[in-house]
Each structure stands twice: as structure tokens, then as C-alpha cells.
Amino acid sequence: MKRQVSESSLLNPGSFKRILFIGDITGESALEALERQLPLWRTHWRPDFVVVNAENLAVTGHEASSGFGMTPAGLARLFGLGVDLVTGGNHSWDGPYAAEVHRDMRVVRPLNYSAHAPGRGAGIIKREGFHLGVVNLVSRSALSQADAPLDALERQLQIWGDSVDAVVVDFHGESVAEKLSLAFAVDGQVAAVLGTHTHVPTLDTRVLPGGTAYVSDVGMTGPGGGLQGIAPGPFVESLRSRLPATLPMTLATGTTEFGAVLVTLSASGRTALSINRLDAAHGDVRLWQGAGAVAEREMEPEREWAKGAELRVLEGRNDPC
Ligand SMILES: [Fe+2]
Ligand SMILES: [Fe+2]
16 A cells, blocks of 8 residues: 655654665766765765665676776765765676775675685774674675675674674675575574665565565666666677677666665664665655655754655555565
8 A cells, every 4th residue: 555654754853773775886877867866865864874886887898797897986976975885796896996996995895705806895884883884795696606695694793793783785696585595594683685786676675574674686776778777789689699799788878777775773773674765766855665664863954955855655564574
């Protein structure tokens, strides 16, 4: 059942921590769109932490399998928007700037990959005494030589112990069953397991019985109208020929899609109360399809402008699973 929720009911006093997570940012047009959208989300939803997956931030080559990655200039623009930490995936090491990118402590790459590859797989964001641990994992379906993701995560949780207040996991992979299995395996131990990589947003936002927020895929933030943000030509060619594509990889040119979720932590801070999708397809601020009530927060006087924004909540499951 769909219900309209008045803005005042969403924006009342409260102190629950909020994490805004944005999925696979794909290409320059997505970055430009995010430069317009993220300040609105930050003003309106006031997240305490902003984490983004940016493995497709830049196009650095002609093939979809290896032609993405990040650049220092692109990362600087993200950090300038208030992004706290950047995650990656199978494209973490694409492009000529990979070594430089991974010297930045605000960038993490899959934890369950070779220790000899540049970068680190986990990071901690510290803000106002709260320590948020972020772990990046990759599935073997996305990176065939990856180690077992659950083993790597459990080792990291043991290393951190009580030194972090909450943990968010970006699990980058194809398989919904694998992502859910991992989420259930650590249900109650981490605040959220958020899927990335497919670039397709899924509607299964839920809070598991132990309090772990989950979504199979956050979805990309990138150009629509194509195939995972990419013009379909090389993929169609390859499907027909069963050979590597000869056509160069180019990005799609449709309207930007925003894949993003807002996770609200419980009072203890260790688990989650809710997970909701944010969407801005029409330039307004909309909250839709979520699980659990959004923790309420005071609206500052200078935020009065937002009262004109269209706000919609599609009722999600509030019961466990
Ligand atoms: Fe990926
Ligand atoms: Fe991606």
C-alpha cells in the first residue's frame, strides 16, 4: 500500500546516525549530475556519513572489462562534495592512476584480493566520536581470483572488535544468493550489507532479523538508455560473434539514473533501523520503497526551502524479513 507522508513527520528531532550510500558512479555525466544532486540530498536528509562506490568513475580505456577506474581529479571532486569514503570492485585497478588512487586513505578496494595489489580493503570514518567501519568485498563472479569474501569479512570484524561502532559492507558481485547468504551470515554483526556491481537497482531493501540492512544491488548512478551505463553496441556484437568486441566501449547518453540508499542506524548504532532508496529522477527529492521507518531528524530553519519538495514513501516491510 502506498501512503503519503507529510514532510514534517519525516523531519522531526532525532539523533540516529544516517549513512548515505551511492552505487557505481559511472562516467563524467554521472559525476556532474551528482554535483547537482548530492548537495540537495545532504541538505535534506543530513546523512552523517557518505560512502560511494566509484569503480566506474572515469573511462580510461576502450574495453568495458578494463576501461574504467578512478582518477585523482575525479576523486577530488567527490571529496569536495562531502564524500567520506570511496569503495570499488573489479575495476578498482583499471587505468593509469590506480597506484596513485590507492595511496589515498579515503579509497578502499576489495578486501578479499591479493595483499600485493595496491590499496586497502577496509577503512574507518570517524565523526563526532562515532567510528564507522567500511569493508569492500568482491564476489568471484565479478573478480575470478578473489579470495572467499565471508572469510575476509569475519577476519576484519575480529581485527576491529569494539574499536568500531558500526560496520557497512559494500559487497560487489553478480549473485543475489551469494550476497544474501553473506548478509545472513553476519546478520546483527554489521549494520548493512549493500550490493553493488550489476548497476541494476533492486527493490529488496530489507532489515534482516538481527538488524542488518540489506539490498541486493544499490544500482548505478550513471547514464540510462544503455546497458549498465554503457552503449550496447560492443555487447551486442560480442553476443553475435562470440568473440571479443571490436567496437570501442562508449558510455550511454540517457538521463542519469541515481542508485542510492539511506541507512538509518539503531539507537545503539551497531545495527540498522531502516533502509530506503533515494531517487531523483525528476530533479526533486523523493524517498521511496524502503524497509522500516526513517529515523527522524530536526529540520533546520535554513532548510525551509525543502518544504516544497515532493516527498513520497512507499510502504516497505517493517517486520523482520
Ligand atoms: Fe563491478
Ligand atoms: Fe560497476
